[in-house]
Structures are given as C-alpha cells and as structure tokens.
Amino acid sequence: MTYQTTVGSLTYRFPDLKTLLAKASPARSGDALAGLAANSYEERMVAKIALAEVPLKRFLDEALIPYEEDEVTRLILDSHDAAAFAPISHLSVGDFRDWLLLDSTDSATLASVAKGITPEMAAAVSKLMRNQDLILVAKKCRVVTRFRNTIGLPGHLSVRLQPNHPTDDVRGIAASMLDGLLYGSGDAVVGINPASDSQATLMQLWQMMDELRQRFEIPMQSCVLTHVTSQIQAIEAGAPIDLVFQSIAGTQKTNESFGIDLALLREAHAAALSLGRGTLGDNVMYFETGQGSALSAGGHHGVDQQTCEARAYAVAREFRPLLTNSVVGFIGPEYLYDGKQIIRAGLEDHFCAKLLGVPMGCDVCYTNHAEADQDDMDNLLTLLGAAGITFIMGIPGADDIMLNYQSTSFHDALYLRSTLGLKRAPEFDAWLAKMAITEASGQLRQIGRGHDLLRAF
Incomplete structure (x- = not known):
C-alpha cells in the first residue's frame, strides 16, 4: 500500500x-x-x-x-x-x-x-x-517483577551491580561486588560479563556469588552473562543459576546471528523455572537489546533500527523477564552518532518497552569514539530517572575495565535517588539497614574496618 x-x-x-x-x-x-x-x-x-x-x-x-x-x-x-x-x-x-x-x-x-x-x-x-x-x-507505565526482591515499583530505582574483570579473577570481581554493596547497589542483579566461556570459570563465578548471597542472606539475584546454551549446560551440571541471560533482537535473522531462536529461549526459560530458586516470584530471564544490532547482523530487512529494536521487546515479553535493558550507546557511533542521538534512542527504548509491558532498564553508556561525553550521559540518566526507569548499571568508577566503555557508577545511582527521591527494592533496602550499610532513611552510613562485609573479604 x-x-x-x-x-x-x-x-x-x-x-x-x-x-x-x-x-x-x-x-x-x-x-x-x-x-x-x-x-x-x-x-x-x-x-x-x-x-x-x-x-x-x-x-x-x-x-x-x-x-x-x-x-x-x-x-x-x-x-x-x-x-x-x-x-x-x-x-x-x-x-x-x-x-x-x-x-x-x-x-x-x-x-x-x-x-x-x-x-x-x-x-x-x-x-x-x-x-x-x-x-x-x-x-x-507500571511493570513490576519479582525473583528474590521486588523491582519496578513506583518511586523506586534498582541497580545492576556489574563487577566485571578482564581476566575473570574471582578476588577482583568480589572486590567490585563489595564496593557496590557498600554503596547500596545490586538490587536489580549482580551480573558479570565474563571474559572467558570456559565452563569451569563460569561455574566458579556462579558459585562465588551464590555463596556470598547465602552467607549474608542478601535478597538479590545473580547472573553470568554468557551464551544461553552455556547456561543450559550449567543448569544440567548443577550450577546455582538465578537468572538466565541472553542478548536478543527483533528479527529472526539477527537472532540467528546470536546463535538463538525462540525454541532455544523456551528451553532456557523452562530450565530456569525448573530450579525454583525465586522466593518471591518466577521472573527468571534477563535480556539485553540495542538499536543497530539488526543492521550490524545484516538482518534488518529494510526496517529502521528503532522499529527493529521495538520488535525485540515482543521477544522479551513472551518470556516474562525479571529485567530487560537497552545497551543504548554501546554498539557505537555507526548507529547512534552523538549524544543527542543516544539520548533520544534511550528515551524511545524505555517508552516502547514499558508501553508493551516489559520491565525496562538502560545501560546509559557510550564508547570512546562516539561524539558524546559524560555530560550527555548525565542528561540521559536524569531524563530516564524522571521517566521511571526500572534500573541502571552500577560500575566502579563508571568505567568497565573488561568491556572498555563508559557507563554509570555507584555514585550516579546515589545522585539519581537523592535528586528524584527514589528508593531501592524494598527487600534489599531492609537488608542494607539490617547490615548497618544505610540509615533508616536510606542514606549511606560511614563504614568502619570492622564491618562484617569487609572482614569477610
């Protein structure tokens, strides 16, 4: 027509x-x-x-x-x-x-x-x-999900604690986790992007996070962001997996370039549900998306990149995820050239996902060769906070030393919560107060050397 x-x-x-x-x-x-x-x-x-x-x-x-x-x-x-x-x-x-x-x-x-x-x-x-x-x-738009805590409530903002390490060193990752927890981050998920796809290495990461969670009774969920087939194999091997992760896109051809299809995602979803690890709910999937992925895979079929991105949310919606996020500026300036384009895309992605009933966060980020800087990210962060973003990333110093890009820090989450009066997931907030990390008001306390978390590490 x-x-x-x-x-x-x-x-x-x-x-x-x-x-x-x-x-x-x-x-x-x-x-x-x-x-x-x-x-x-x-x-x-x-x-x-x-x-x-x-x-x-x-x-x-x-x-x-x-x-x-x-x-x-x-x-x-x-x-x-x-x-x-x-x-x-x-x-x-x-x-x-x-x-x-x-x-x-x-x-x-x-x-x-x-x-x-x-x-x-x-x-x-x-x-x-x-x-x-x-x-x-x-x-x-209200999209509330649950696993071990409650995410997406009005007036709340969660943070994915992202403790990546260039060699998957367990002690280095644990140190970043400690840093994030003491800044009140981690209520969305503690999610590691591994440098290796070795099952032995991945198993170490899952076990370390689960041991920490159990030892301190943290109402959190963990995830290792490796390919979904590796996670299915790990579940079969007895790994303590909370959330199953996968990058997804809005066309079959692009998803095939990721090595997935809907049948494989259904298998992974069923495997995660079979573990029954959630205490408050059964939202067991975590998805990432990003404008430009279909073009880079040659799978856009002549459809503009933002519409392709919105179609990815139909895939996410099918599996009732705990979390979904756009990696809005990560794919590079070939797709979003400058700060203005990144800001617009971030707002579009959040709007479209929430309108479709998908719990949406955003990796407010850029790469070093984009015409963007931290002020642009501050603008997008603040606008998304006003829009009710479900979660953002928390990375030590806002600089991911494994993936080599600029995102948001633990301090950025503190800024957004303070400026807009946003709270953490209620169960996680209660744990922080119990552990004497925060005051009853939610503000951080001064932490001494004798704190239980510091002594444990």
Missing part, C-alpha cells in the same frame, strides 16, 4: 509502511548507513504527517517483515490480544499519541491495553512524540 502527503505543489509518496516508518524516524546514523533515513528535514516531517493518519489496525494487516519468513513477526501477530486492543482499535497513530497523553489514560488503563499493542504500533507513535511525551507516558 502506498502512503502519500502533499505539501504545496509537491507530493511525497512512500511505497510501504516500513519505508514510511523509516522516513519518519528522528535522524540517526544507523538509518543513514542503511540507506533508510529521510533525505531532508522536510521529507521527515511529511512522513510524520502521513504516519499520523495511519490506522493502528493497519499494523495488523501489513507486516513489515513477511510472516512466512520471520518467527518474530509470527510471534507478534499470533500472540496479539484482540480484546486488549479493542479500546484503541479505532485510533490512528496520531490519535493514539493524543490518547496516551490524556490524564485519564492512567497506569491501569495502559496495563490493560499493553498486550494489544504491537511493537510496530509503539515504534510508530514514538516517532510522533517529543522527548517530554516519551517521559510522561513511560512514567505512567
């Missing part, structure tokens, strides 16, 4: 829905690299005008990637909840934006329609929204 808009004497035509979405996207280097971006500001604005008139129902009739070729498309369409969609089914994309911004469209209403919204609908409406619109609507 052709979409068109006339401006003055000039008529713009867009041959299909995926072209219209790409041309309406805010400028970013990845879409330009793929040859999908608008050729001018005028073309981008005209595409937005045309997109605003598209009925939401159209996204159910015109698949961006053919149903027969892509299992993510099949998942999106086969799992679509027509009853949840009914209250908004009469709206166009522009009307949908207006409806989302109404005061009467509250948290309960958004939750009731979440399963009726497809990723393409979410991506489309985000392209018509200003940054403040993305923040306002995401703030209204």
Whole structure:
C-alpha cells in the first residue's frame, strides 16, 4: 500500500509502511548507513504527517517483515490480544499519541491495553512524540517483577551491580561486588560479563556469588552473562543459576546471528523455572537489546533500527523477564552518532518497552569514539530517572575495565535517588539497614574496618 502527503505543489509518496516508518524516524546514523533515513528535514516531517493518519489496525494487516519468513513477526501477530486492543482499535497513530497523553489514560488503563499493542504500533507513535511525551507516558507505565526482591515499583530505582574483570579473577570481581554493596547497589542483579566461556570459570563465578548471597542472606539475584546454551549446560551440571541471560533482537535473522531462536529461549526459560530458586516470584530471564544490532547482523530487512529494536521487546515479553535493558550507546557511533542521538534512542527504548509491558532498564553508556561525553550521559540518566526507569548499571568508577566503555557508577545511582527521591527494592533496602550499610532513611552510613562485609573479604 502506498502512503502519500502533499505539501504545496509537491507530493511525497512512500511505497510501504516500513519505508514510511523509516522516513519518519528522528535522524540517526544507523538509518543513514542503511540507506533508510529521510533525505531532508522536510521529507521527515511529511512522513510524520502521513504516519499520523495511519490506522493502528493497519499494523495488523501489513507486516513489515513477511510472516512466512520471520518467527518474530509470527510471534507478534499470533500472540496479539484482540480484546486488549479493542479500546484503541479505532485510533490512528496520531490519535493514539493524543490518547496516551490524556490524564485519564492512567497506569491501569495502559496495563490493560499493553498486550494489544504491537511493537510496530509503539515504534510508530514514538516517532510522533517529543522527548517530554516519551517521559510522561513511560512514567505512567507500571511493570513490576519479582525473583528474590521486588523491582519496578513506583518511586523506586534498582541497580545492576556489574563487577566485571578482564581476566575473570574471582578476588577482583568480589572486590567490585563489595564496593557496590557498600554503596547500596545490586538490587536489580549482580551480573558479570565474563571474559572467558570456559565452563569451569563460569561455574566458579556462579558459585562465588551464590555463596556470598547465602552467607549474608542478601535478597538479590545473580547472573553470568554468557551464551544461553552455556547456561543450559550449567543448569544440567548443577550450577546455582538465578537468572538466565541472553542478548536478543527483533528479527529472526539477527537472532540467528546470536546463535538463538525462540525454541532455544523456551528451553532456557523452562530450565530456569525448573530450579525454583525465586522466593518471591518466577521472573527468571534477563535480556539485553540495542538499536543497530539488526543492521550490524545484516538482518534488518529494510526496517529502521528503532522499529527493529521495538520488535525485540515482543521477544522479551513472551518470556516474562525479571529485567530487560537497552545497551543504548554501546554498539557505537555507526548507529547512534552523538549524544543527542543516544539520548533520544534511550528515551524511545524505555517508552516502547514499558508501553508493551516489559520491565525496562538502560545501560546509559557510550564508547570512546562516539561524539558524546559524560555530560550527555548525565542528561540521559536524569531524563530516564524522571521517566521511571526500572534500573541502571552500577560500575566502579563508571568505567568497565573488561568491556572498555563508559557507563554509570555507584555514585550516579546515589545522585539519581537523592535528586528524584527514589528508593531501592524494598527487600534489599531492609537488608542494607539490617547490615548497618544505610540509615533508616536510606542514606549511606560511614563504614568502619570492622564491618562484617569487609572482614569477610
């Protein structure tokens, strides 16, 4: 189906829905690299005008990637909840934006329609929204998950403690864990990106984190971010695995480049559930995503990178994860060139995921060859905090010495909580007070050499 808009004497035509979405996207280097971006500001604005008139129902009739070729498309369409969609089914994309911004469209209403919204609908409406619109609507979305603590409650912010080490040295990782715990971080997950894929090394990491958790009765969950097949093997070998991790994307071809498909994720999900390790809930998966992954894998099918990213959230939603996060600036300036593009992408990712009912965090980060700096990350961090981000990363000094990129530190989480009045997961907060790490108010206490955690290490 052709979409068109006339401006003055000039008529713009867009041959299909995926072209219209790409041309309406805010400028970013990845879409330009793929040859999908608008050729001018005028073309981008005209595409937005045309997109605003598209009925939401159209996204159910015109698949961006053919149903027969892509299992993510099949998942999106086969799992679509027509009853949840009914209250908004009469709206166009522009009307949908207006409806989302109404005061009467509250948290309960958004939750009731979440399963009726497809990723393409979410991506489309985000392209018509200003940054403040993305923040306002995401703030209204409530997505609460549980394993050993409760994540995503209103007025709360969790932190993934990321104690990576370039050689997977257990003592070095333990020292970073201690640092993070004493700064009140780790309620989202203690998640290690290993340098090695050796099962013996990975087993050491799982066992070390679990021994620490049990010794000090910490209401936390742990994860080693290795390939899902390694985690399935480790579960079979008796590893104490809390969360199963995997990077995911929004197209079958891109997921195949990661060595996964939906069947493998279902196997991993079932394996994690079989352990029954959660005490408060059974959200056992942890996913990471990122704009640009489909283009880098040659699996974008001519779909813009933000829409591909939103489709990844359909994969996440299928498995009811405890955590999902976008690694927004990690993939590099080929896809998000500068601070402005990274900030916009971070807000889009958070909005789309929350609108779809996915618990969403963000690795507020950049690489050294991007046109971005720490001030840009401070801006994104603050905006996401205002938008109700589920969790952020906590890395010693904000500098990951294994992955070699810049993210957020334990101090950044303290800043955000102090500035916006945000709390930790309640069970983790109670443990910190019990361990004399924080005051009853949640503020950090001065820690002496005789503290139990310091003596243990």
